[in-house]
Amino acid sequence: MEKETFRYDNSIVRKFAFATMAFGIIGMLVGLTAALQMVDPWFNFLTPYLTFGRIRPLHTNAVIFAFVGNGIFMGVYYSLQRLLKTRMWSDALSNINFWGWQLIILSAVVTLPLGITTGKEYAELEWWIDICIALIWVVFGLNMFMTILKRRERHLYVAIWFYIATFVTVAMLHIVNSFELPVSFFKSYSWYAGVQDALVQWWYGHNAVAFFLTTPYLGLMYYFIPKASNRPVYSYRLSIVHFWALIFIYIWAGPHHLLYTALPDWAQNLGVVFSFMLIAPSWGGMLNGLLTLRGAWDRVRESAVLKFMVVAVTCYGMSTFEGPMMSLKNVNAISHFTDWTIAHVHIGGLGWNGFMTFGILYYLIPKLWNTKMYSDKLSDFHFWIGTLGIILYALPMYWAGFTQSLMWKEFTAEGFLAYPNFLETVTQLKPMYAARAFGGGIYIIGVIAMLYNLIMTMKQGTFQPEEEASAAPLTNDYTAHKGEGWHRAIERRPIQMLVFSLVAVAIGGAIEIIPTMLIDSNIPTIASVKPYTPLELEGRDIYIREGCYNCHSQMIRPFRSETERYGEYSKAGEFVYDHPFQWGSKRTGPDLHRIGAKYSDSWHYNHMWDPASMSPGTIMPSYPWLFDSELSTDLTAGKIRAMQTLGVPYEEGYDQLAVEDLNAQAQQIADNLKKDGIEVLPQTEIVALIAYLQRLGTDIKVKDAQAAMVNQ
């Protein structure tokens, strides 16, 4: 067969490489700012746009979708062409993918600090950005698939299986989780409420980790480790077993983020067992990566690329063992809501994704610029300071997590909480937060060294936008080898691969989500739980805008240490009007589910103005702008109508009365504050926020709760 000559597109790889580098450093600097805010709220700079509640989503979005996202595209566009022996199907689609993705990131960078958010973790971007993400993702998938179809390599290499699974699953997760009802261009409500919203959200959130941070990077690992070490992949059949096991099992594990919450027990149990079964499939990837280096360890010592990748894969192995352990309910009872989780995700983020990306960059840049690294010493420096940074980041966070959890749970002989004041358990952690910021800081120094090194490397080389290669085209007269494995047949049928992957990931999600949606007994209703008043609804939207859920949970777990501290544990039926749910995932501050009627209005007023006045030593920032901004009621009627559409039982036509009710309630609160000597205009945002906080968790009295329990 005559060989054909064609050219690989390196320009698109370069574009994504630049974006990866730029957003890497930006995302990490935002993270460092957030870390410093935990040490001293001064770093919130008293501006609404940079408070922790808005910066933290910016950090997670920048690091996950901008840094790692561009890293995925960089690696996929490079490896896919070479593994399939063809150029990308369409340069135009490649470029739409690139510029579209950067525009999405840009809109995130603008909207998140402005407080435009859906209030769902890792899915904070508003509805129109969600639509753009879906479109661009489809562009990526289409381009990838068309490239696969015109390939010159009959079988698909394991890396591409992972790319395909990534594409279908992320599309499914993103679309299902982003169902929301727009109220205006900048505001929408999640389609789901309460428990259902929580389940869908963490099904998404957990699998964003699985299919955005893990499977595409495993694909990259399968390409770059054998290339950089010049060794054959350790075991083809391990690839097959761990690939299918991983994608099938991963999708079930979401409920481990909701253990001991109001999620029904059966869903929690599924989350536990499938998380536990994930150890081996995850470690299959680690083993195949590390054992590929068998006989090449002498090269690891020499090569910065391999060194980074070895630590990356090791971190992957550590966090995929730790994750299943944290999914056991007795461990989760200690780790959940604490900094342990933060340590865990940063072993994955800084170690696995960060170091793998750096390894790929150190491999790619000299190749694309046809030169050698500018300075191997500097690469080495980056490696060591980065590794040290990971350790210094993680250890204080583990320590902080254990410390705080133990303090929360300690009782005195008299049967009282040993640390009844939540603040004591926070001030205790400040040194650890400082140490964490230091660890993160030196990790960033390493990244800066890398950027300098890579830029100097580019300067000394010449970029090759096109790379010539040749291969014979595929013919139609292929006959299968005798005795080939059954899996080979799937490997030459990309559509089957796609369909089987989709089936594998759809099963787990469907079995968990559909019954929770359809079977009433999963969420026992409580008659006394009523929809929010218009003012409370507006206050809730302010709560979401300011990102309060980043530090405060609204989920009291059925533990003695929590019911003593916060009050009656949270019931599924209490959240039926919460679009979106606001259970949170981390308690930097106390749980707020039963904060209603616990303090006076004036306490909240003073506390939001200057938290340290009510809680000396607190790390919560002040919110002075809530006291000046007038509460806009333009959207109130629309919000009520949206809620009616979503099934919240406001009376017909209530949208027309809503603003009147809102003003009356605001006046009441203002009068109340006046009695305590506080003059406030009823139309300010703080009044709405106080209304919401004072409502939280007050719908049920303990008697009702017991009745609800009996019904369960």
Place this chain on the structure above:
Amino acid sequence: MKWFNNRTRLLSAVALSTLLATSASAQESVVPVPWENIVSANDTAVFWVLASFAVLLLILIWVVAGVTKGLLSDTELWKGKWEQSAKAVAVFIGTSMLLSATDTLAQTEVAASPLFEMSDGLFWIMVVVDAFLLFVLLGMLYNLSSLIKSLRTTEAQAEVVVEKSIWEGSLSAAVPLEQEKDILMDHEYDGIMELDNKLPPWWLYMFYFTIAFGVVYTIYYEFSDGPSQLDEYNTEMAIAAEQKAAFLANAANNVDESTAMLLTDASSISNGKAKFETLCVACHAKSGGSTQVPMGVGPNLTDEYWIHGGGMQNIFKTIKYGVPAKGMISWEAQLTPVQIQEVASYIISLQGTNPENAKEPQGDIWVEDGAVAPAAPTDSTEQAPVAEAETASAAE
């Protein structure tokens, strides 16, 4: 076979340090205990059996190591000897330190008990040490036998003696590097080849184990009598209630609003002060006078005006039950009755301190001497908050 010699040294170092540290702990634990106090002869016997077993294993390890060393005495294999020795010493020191830390723990436990009863911790440490030593010995014997086998082969074969570490050996079922080409698959992607190694057996068994765990877990919690999370909660609360009842049976703590008395001793006042300054400051200010500018939340507690009545009984009651309508929370769940008594006493001790920037008076003048009938203010507290609100605004 370099790794072999390396490993032997490391393992011996670990084994030796383990044993030394364990025997040291045994001495420390046993010596201070008079023989006549030892009732649990079994424990002692078990301890000595375990310890002797460890010594025996160590001796055997030593012997096997010596034999192996003899067999390996030809040159090439001993390169880098010093580097390895240094490593062995480091491991020795590390393990000893770790174990001595465990010792200290075990010792504390033993010291706390008047008799020498081997603690569970010590027992398991000993078992683990013995098991570990046994494992080491077996490993060394296995290596020795394979060494002897390899020495028996012809010289030509001996040159290609395959290095097998544990990873490459029975645990991984990996085909040795030298024979790799036999399992190299017949495809190639951009220069990447794939081997067809078997699934590592330990990995596969781990996978089976996790699946079995999943099945058992599901059966137990879903289809059998595994407790739901609310069952767990109810059990936890029942145990706590029992403990609390036992504690409250202690009369010293059994104070309530009718029996609470003013305490004036310095330690009670300072206990009260400590609680006040962590729990009450948020609303009442550190001075107890709340603040004028900016307007504090809680009323001034240092003047003679009281919204819910002054005096021990009223203050005790206000602290205990709170006045939720006015923002005063109930402290019943966070303070013991005695602590409430102490805090109330401290508050009374603040009378007339007249701090700077104190809030203006609210409520009525309280006269302690009984001129006001004790029942009256109590009643007013229990009346609707409207009455209080009126008095409060009247005070303004």
